[in-house]
Amino acid sequence: MRTPSCLKPVMMAGLSALLAIACGSSIPPPSDRLASAEAAARSARELGASREPKAQLHLKLADEQIEQAKKLMADGDNKRADLILQRANADAELAVMLAKEFNARAEAEKAQERVKQLKSGK
Amino acid sequence: MSVRHSFLFPFAATSLLVAPLVAGCGSTLPPKELVDARAAYQAASRGPAAQQAPAELHVAKQALDQAERSFNDDGDSPQTKDYAYIAIRKAQLAEASARALIAQKDKEAAEREAQNLTLDQLRTAQKELSSTKQSLEKTQDQLAAEKAAREAAEKKAAQALADLQKIAAVKQESRGMVITLSGSVLFASNEATLLPAAIIKLNEVADALIKGNPDANITVEGHTDSQGTRQYNMELSKRRADAVRDQLISRGVAADRIKAVGVGPDRPVADNKTPEGRANNRRVEIIVEPPKS
Numbered sequence: 001m002r003t004p005s006c007l008k009p010v011m012m013a014g015l016s017a018l019l020a021i022a023c024g025s026s027i028p029p030p031s032d033r034l035a036s037a038e039a040a041a042r043s044a045r046e047l048g049a050s051r052e053p054k055a056q057l058h059l060k061l062a063d064e065q066i067e068q069a070k071k072l073m074a075d076g077d078n079k080r081a082d083l084i085l086q087r088a089n090a091d092a093e094l095a096v097m098l099a100k101e102f103n104a105r106a107e108a109e110k111a112q113e114r115v116k117q118l119k120s121g122k
Numbered sequence: 123m124s125v126r127h128s129f130l131f132p133f134a135a136t137s138l139l140v141a142p143l144v145a146g147c148g149s150t151l152p153p154k155e156l157v158d159a160r161a162a163y164q165a166a167s168r169g170p171a172a173q174q175a176p177a178e179l180h181v182a183k184q185a186l187d188q189a190e191r192s193f194n195d196d197g198d199s200p201q202t203k204d205y206a207y208i209a210i211r212k213a214q215l216a217e218a219s220a221r222a223l224i225a226q227k228d229k230e231a232a233e234r235e236a237q238n239l240t241l242d243q244l245r246t247a248q249k250e251l252s253s254t255k256q257s258l259e260k261t262q263d264q265l266a267a268e269k270a271a272r273e274a275a276e277k278k279a280a281q282a283l284a285d286l287q288k289i290a291a292v293k294q295e296s297r298g299m300v301i302t303l304s305g306s307v308l309f310a311s312n313e314a315t316l317l318p319a320a321i322i323k324l325n326e327v328a329d330a331l332i333k334g335n336p337d338a339n340i341t342v343e344g345h346t347d348s349q350g351t352r353q354y355n356m357e358l359s360k361r362r363a364d365a366v367r368d369q370l371i372s373r374g375v376a377a378d379r380i381k382a383v384g385v386g387p388d389r390p391v392a393d394n395k396t397p398e399g400r401a402n403n404r405r406v407e408i409i410v411e412p413p414k415s
Contacts, residue, residue, distance in 0.1 A: 058211075083204040090185075090211035097218040104225035111232030118239040 027078040033085040034073070037066055040092030047099035055098035062092035153198045155206035159186055162213035174220035182212035282334025289326050298338070298411040301327060305346075305362070305404030314361035316369055324366060327408065328373035335410050340380040342367045343407040347400035348387040360384025366406050 041062045049055035065088035072081035163186045171179045189205035196202055283299075286292050291302045308320040316324065331340065344359030344366075363382035371377045393399035 080200075083201060087204055087207050087211075090208045090215070094211045094215045094218065097215050097222060101218050101222035101225060104222045104229060108225045108229035108232060111229050111236060114236045115232050115239065118236055118243070 027082070029073050029078050030069075030082040030085055033082060033089065034066070034069065037062065037069075037085050037088040037092055040089055040096060041066065044092055044095035044099055047096060047103065049095045049099040052098055052102040055095045055102060058091045058095040058098065062088045062095060065091065151198070152193055153203050153206065155203045155210070156189055156193055159189055159206040159209035159213070162210045166213040166216045169217055169220065170224060171216040171220040174223045175216045178212070178216035178219045182209065182216045185209035185212040279334040282330040285330045286327060286334075289323050298409050299335075301408040301410070303327075303366075303406045303408070304401070305406065306401060308366065308406060309362055312358065314358060314365050316365050321369060324369045325373045328370045328375050331370070331408075331410065332374055335413075338379070338413055339411045340370070340375065341409045341411070342370070342380065342382040343409065344382070344384045344386075345389060345391075345403060345405050345407065346387050347403040348390065348394040349400065352386055356384050356386035358384070359386045362406060366408070370408075 041059060044055065044059045044062070049059045065084050069081040069084040069088060072078070072084060163182055166182060167179060185205065186209040189202060189209045192199065192202040192205045283292065286301055293300045293302070303320075303323070307323065308316055310317065331338075342363045344361070344363035346355040346359050348355075360383065363384055367380055367382035370380060387394070387403070390399075390403045391405070392402035394403060
């Protein structure tokens with residue numbers, strides 16, 4: 001049961017990755033978190049978060065935290081940036097849901113208005 | 123070794139004394155963010171999110187647990203505050219998610235109701251339409267039936283008139299349709315008994331009257347020439363009119379709409395000085411009144 005020689009580089013790469021994660025001083029930049037926070041903020045904007053004050057507030061917080069995280073990443077503080085991005089993500093996702101809620105409520109009111117019209121006879 | 127021991131001992135002792143204090147401080151004084159996060163989760167878990175958004179509520183619980191762990195491990199650190207902040211947002215998200223779902227359900231319910239109402243109104247309209255159509259058809263049927271009945275009656279009346287014209291002189295006057303029968307055809311001289319041929323003729327007249335004018339009032343007038351006394355002629359004309367009336371009734375003309383009068387010589391239609399004129403004056407007129415509309 002000898003390890004095939006072709007797998008040796010793969011194993012070496014895996015080992016070095018493990019080492020990199022284990023070593024706190026060299027946390028990689030949280031690019032994925034940044035991307036997902038930015039995507040969530042974009043979604044909130046597209047859903048019309050600016051039309052609803054609470055959604056607008058959390059979108060603003062998300063935007064500010066994304067900017068803050070970018071600065072931290074530029075300074076090399078990836079660990080702190082990662083947490084700030086988690087906060088940004090939470091705010092952006094909340095903004096998305098508040099916008100959805102606002103839209104659903106508006107549609108519900110529209111439908112209820114239609115029922116009222118039908119009941120009044122015209 | 124002893125030197126080293128003596129150096130380490132006080133340090134260890136101090137640590138043992140301080141550690142519970144630190145832990146005690148940490149557990150009694152959590153950061154405001156964590157207190158808020160606990161309250162936010164409590165509020166969310168007691169609200170509609172428990173029913174409507176259990177998955178989001180679970181995520182919020184996990185976020186709160188992470189904040190609690192961070193507080194246990196690191197105390198009141200920036201990281202603990204970050205996790206608490208995130209936990210608050212997750213709890214708010216669960217609540218917003220539940221509200222959005224309820225709004226969505228409200229919308230669907232209202233749309234269903236609107237659809238049902240629209241359907242109801244459509245059905246009502248269709249019902250009204252079909253009943254209108256039915257009554258229209260009925261009206262048309264009635265109109266057609268009435269038209270057919272009217273046409274049949276007119277045809278019958280026309281036929282009856284044609285029948286009458288074959289057996290007697292028929293004129294339209296303002297008092298109605300006047301059927302004139304010559305006295306010599308009906309009676310022997312000075313008699314008020316109908317001749318056998320007259321009975322046959324009067325029966326035909328009766329049939330035509332029943333067929334063509336079943337509802338009209340009928341007057342039978344007896345007329346004479348001017349020969350003889352007026353009183354005699356009045357009586358004779360009345361008896362002759364009665365005889366004609368009785369024959370019509372016996373053939374089926376309704377008794378309550380037929381009357382007989384004797385006019386005598388009073389209304390000649392021809393000159394009483396000539397035999398032809400006198401013959402024309404001796405007559406019976408059957409007047410069929412125009413229907414009162």
